[in-house]
Amino acid sequence: MHSPFYNRRSFLVTSGAVLACSALGAAGPAIAQGIAPTQSMRGGSNNYRPGAPLVEKLGNGFFVRGRVLRASDGAALKNVRIQIWAATTLGGEREPANHGSVLTRADGSYELEMEQIVPNFGQPHAHLAYDDRDFRQVFLRPVMPSAADRSVNADFVLVAA
Amino acid sequence: MRGAVLWGTLGTLGLIPVLLAANSPLLGYRGVAYIIGGFAGIICLSILLVQPLLPAGYLPGVTAATGRWLHRWTGTAIVSCVxxxxxxxxxxxxxxxxDALFLVSPTPFSVYGVIALWALLITALLVALRRRLPVGLRVWRLLHNALALVAVLATVIHAVQIDGAMEPLSKTILCGAVMLTTLLAFIDLRVIRPLLARRRRSA
Known part of the structure; x- marks a missing residue:
């Protein structure tokens, strides 16, 4: 069972372990071509509901985009599920209509069209999660530079679980 | 006449931001609890505008005693709003x-909100226990004012950084006015007047 709120300690422990491993491994040739894994962001898992349904889109006019890569070799990851939720003109972050998942394309890119994201708890922001078996979970909370923005970008570099 | 202008200015500075926020399109996307919570914060900011002026006796038509009495009620309103x-x-x-209360929120303004919250709670406690505390009136006043200063400054920093229902220009002006009335009362009552009184006594 994943507990969305109290995973901060485990996040710190795992990110510390990842850092330590990458520092140790930096001398070796095995992961010399690796790229830095994406760290979870503070508050990234807030109002997360595991298992957001795969959707074509959640609305119109606003796009959440990004790419998903593998940390070990930088390869694009296809068919990876990214869960997305945000406060939009449809309601808050806990509104089910604001939760959906998409799969990445062959080039690792993903895109979800939804209703306009609106400022919530003081900042216009989205929430994204990678929370499946193959890689370590990552929770992101990108903030839009302006509430008038029509898109927000979030990339994932995943580490094998 | 001067009284009417002053009251009019304070009323405009305090009410316009609330009215503009009430017209924010964001309210249509929010639940009742969020709207009430947000407006409680906005109204709190507006009350802070007059809070230091009431007991100082600056407001025309308000005697010192009435001012202190009102100050206690607006103080209670501030704590209720928070x-x-x-x-x-x-x-x-x-x-x-x-996250905000435990100081682990990603938003930079949360920590100021929590500082203001604690400063206010301690202020309320200080008021409630005034007669039972082993401190004199002068020390009590200094503590009360120091905490109020922290609460106001933290509230203003909290408010200006928030992207929310408040219209930015009216919010900035209100925040500036709140800082102004707070500092004005503090400097006048706790710095200038004591110095003048001391000079008069030694003269």
Whole structure:
């Protein structure tokens, strides 16, 4: 069972372990071509509901985009599920209509069209999660530079679980 | 005439931001708890505008005694608004509110909100225990004012950084006015007047 709120300690422990491993491994040739894994962001898992349904889109006019890569070799990851939720003109972050998942394309890119994201708890922001078996979970909370923005970008570099 | 201008200015500075926020399109996308919580914060900011002026006896038509009496009521209103603010936000999003209270929120303004919250709670406690505390009136006043200064400054920093229902220009002006009335009263009552009194005594 994943507990969305109290995973901060485990996040710190795992990110510390990842850092330590990458520092140790930096001398070796095995992961010399690796790229830095994406760290979870503070508050990234807030109002997360595991298992957001795969959707074509959640609305119109606003796009959440990004790419998903593998940390070990930088390869694009296809068919990876990214869960997305945000406060939009449809309601808050806990509104089910604001939760959906998409799969990445062959080039690792993903895109979800939804209703306009609106400022919530003081900042216009989205929430994204990678929370499946193959890689370590990552929770992101990108903030839009302006509430008038029509898109927000979030990339994932995943580490094998 | 001067009284009418002053009251008019204070009323405009305090009410316009609330009215503009009430017209924010964001309200249409929010639940009742979030709207109430948000407005409790906005109204709190407006009350802070007159809070230091009331007991100082600056307001025309308000005697010192009435001013202190009103100051206690507006003080109670401030504490109630803050409770509604935190409660409304908690109902809307428990994890975001707990993150803020535990100082692990990603938003830079949360920590100032929490500083203001604690400063206010301690102020309320100080008021409630005034007669039972082993401190004299002068020390009590200094503590009260120091905490109020912290609460006001932290509230203003909290408010200006928030992207929310408040219209930015009216919010900035209100925040500036709140700082102005607070500092004015503090410097006049706790710095200038004591110095003048001391000079008069030694003269």
């Amino acid at each position: 409770t509604l603010h935190v409660g409304g936000l908690y109902i809307t999003s428990p994890p975001d509110t707990l």
